[in-house]
Amino acid sequence: MENTTQPLLEEYQLGALKLKNRVVMASLTRGRATNTGLVPTPLMAEYYAQRASAGLILSEGTWVNPQSIGFINVPGIYTREQVEGWKLVTRAVHDHGGLIFSQLGHIGAASHHDHLNGELPAGPSAINPQTKSFTPNGFKDTLKPREMSLAEIRQTVQDYKQAAENALEAGFDGVEVHAQVGMLIPQFLSLATNQRTDEYGGSIENRARIVFDILDAIIEVWDSTRVAIKFTPVALSHVGVMTPDAQTIPMFQYLCNKLSDYNLAYLHIVAPSEDLTGTTVEALQENYFDHFRNHYSGRLMANLGFTRETANAILSEGTADLVSFGAPFIANPDLVERFRSDLPLSAGNPDLYYTGGENGYTDYPRAILGEAHGRQEVPAE
Numbered sequence: 013m014e015n016t017t018q019p020l021l022e023e024y025q026l027g028a029l030k031l032k033n034r035v036v037m038a039s040l041t042r043g044r045a046t047n048t049g050l051v052p053t054p055l056m057a058e059y060y061a062q063r064a065s066a067g068l069i070l071s072e073g074t075w076v077n078p079q080s081i082g083f084i085n086v087p088g089i090y091t092r093e094q095v096e097g098w099k100l101v102t103r104a105v106h107d108h109g110g111l112i113f114s115q116l117g118h119i120g121a122a123s124h125h126d127h128l129n130g131e132l133p134a135g136p137s138a139i140n141p142q143t144k145s146f147t148p149n150g151f152k153d154t155l156k157p158r159e160m161s162l163a164e165i166r167q168t169v170q171d172y173k174q175a176a177e178n179a180l181e182a183g184f185d186g187v188e189v190h191a192q193v194g195m196l197i198p199q200f201l202s203l204a205t206n207q208r209t210d211e212y213g214g215s216i217e218n219r220a221r222i223v224f225d226i227l228d229a230i231i232e233v234w235d236s237t238r239v240a241i242k243f244t245p246v247a248l249s250h251v252g253v254m255t256p257d258a259q260t261i262p263m264f265q266y267l268c269n270k271l272s273d274y275n276l277a278y279l280h281i282v283a284p285s286e287d288l289t290g291t292t293v294e295a296l297q298e299n300y301f302d303h304f305r306n307h308y309s310g311r312l313m314a315n316l317g318f319t320r321e322t323a324n325a326i327l328s329e330g331t332a333d334l335v336s337f338g339a340p341f342i343a344n345p346d347l348v349e350r351f352r353s354d355l356p357l358s359a360g361n362p363d364l365y366y367t368g369g370e371n372g373y374t375d376y377p378r379a380i381l382g383e384a385h386g387r388q389e390v391p392a393e
C-alpha cells in the first residue's frame with residue numbers, strides 16, 4: 013500500500029479536535045506511579061511524550077476515587093497532587109504535538125482489601141467476581157465484596173464527575189470512561205455480578221443505568237464530543253464469572269442505540285480474542301464490528317489485534333472510524349512512523365509491563381535514529 017494513501021495516516025476531525033492521523037494509542041496500565049500518593053511522575057510524562065505522534069493517546073486507566081483502586085502503582089485523578097502530576101503529562105504530550113484523553117476507571121468488586129486499608133471492596137452485589145487483583149503482595153484471588161448502597165452509587169457517579177473536572181484542569185483533551193470487562197461498570201451490566209432488585213438491577217435498562225448516570229454527569233463538565241466510552245463486550249477468559257451471558261447481545265444493542273443520542277467523541281469497542289463458537293455470543297463472531305456499526309450511529313473506534321494492514325482495511329471499508337493499538341505501542345514509541353515507512357515492529361517484554369522504572373518503559377528505541385518529528389531524536393541509552 014502506498015504510504016500516502018494509508019487511511020491510518022489520514023487526518024481526522026474528532027469534533028473540535030484535529031487528529032493528525034487515525035492511529036490511537038489504547039490505554040496501557042504500566043504501574044509506574046510508584047509513590048504512595050499514586051501521582052503521575054516526570055518519567056510517565058517522558059513515556060507519553062515519546063508516543064505523541066499517535067493521532068490520539070488514551071491514558072492508562074486512572075482511579076476516580078480511593079475505593080476504585082485495584083492494581084498496584086496505577087495513578088489516580090482525585091487528589092490535588094495527582095492533578096499536578098497529570099499536568100506534567102498533558103504538557104509534555106502537547107509540547108510534542110499530541111493529544112491525550114484521560115481514561116477514568118473504577119475496579120469495583122474486583123479490588124481486594126489489601127488496596128483498601130483492610131476494607132472490603134464494593135460492587136453491584138455481594139458476589140465474588142472470581143478474578144485476580146494485583147496487590148502490593150502479589151496477585152490475589154478476589155473476595156466476596158459488599159453490595160453498594162444507593163447512596164454509594166450516587167457518590168461514585170459524583171466521583172466520576174469530579175475526576176472529569178480534574179481531567180479538564182489537568183489539561184487533558186477529553187475523557188474516556190473505562191468500561192472494559194472486569195471494571196465496575198460492566199459488573200453492573202453482567203447478570204452474574206448484578207443481582208440487585210432496585211433501579212440498578214434486573215432489566216437491561218436498569219443494569220445499564222449507571223453508564224448513562226456517569227455519562228450525564230461527565231457531560232455537565234465536558235462537551236459530549238470530548239467524552240468516550242470503552243467496552244469489551246465478549247471477553248471469555250481471565251474475566252471470572254463475568255463471561256458473556258444470554259443478555260449480552262440485547263444489552264449491547266440497547267447501549268448502542270441509547271449511546272447514539274449522546275454525540276460522543278467515539279464508542280471504543282474491543283474485539284474478541286477467542287473463538288466465540290458455542291458461546292451465547294456466537295452470533296457476533298462474523299463481521300464483529302458491523303454489529304456495533306449497525307446499532308450505533310456515532311464514531312466507532314475498533315481495537316484488539318490490529319496490524320497496519322487490518323487497520324487500514326477496516327478504515328477503508330468504513331466499518332470503523334479510528335483504530336487503537338495497545339501492546340504495539342509498548343515497544344514501538346514511533347508506531348506511526350513505522351506504519352508510514354512499513355518498518356517491522358519490535359516486541360515488548362511482558363515481564364516489564366508493570367515493574368516500575370525506565371526499563372521496559374521509556375527505553376524502547378525508535379526505528380529510525382535522528383528522525384525528527386518534533387519528538388525525541390535518539391533512544392534512551
Ligand SMILES: Cc1cc2nc3c(=O)[nH]c(=O)nc-3n(C[C@H](O)[C@H](O)[C@H](O)COP(=O)(O)O)c2cc1C
Nearest residue numbers: 038039040041072073192316317318337338339365
Ligand atoms: C500492559 C497492558 C495494560 C493495559 N491496560 C489497560 C488499561 O489500563 N485500560 C484499558 O482500557 N485497557 C488496557 N489494556 C488493553 C489495551 O488497551 C487493548 O485493549 C488491548 O491491548 C488490545 O489491543 P492490542 O491488541 O492492540 O494490544 C492493557 C493492555 C496491556 C497489554
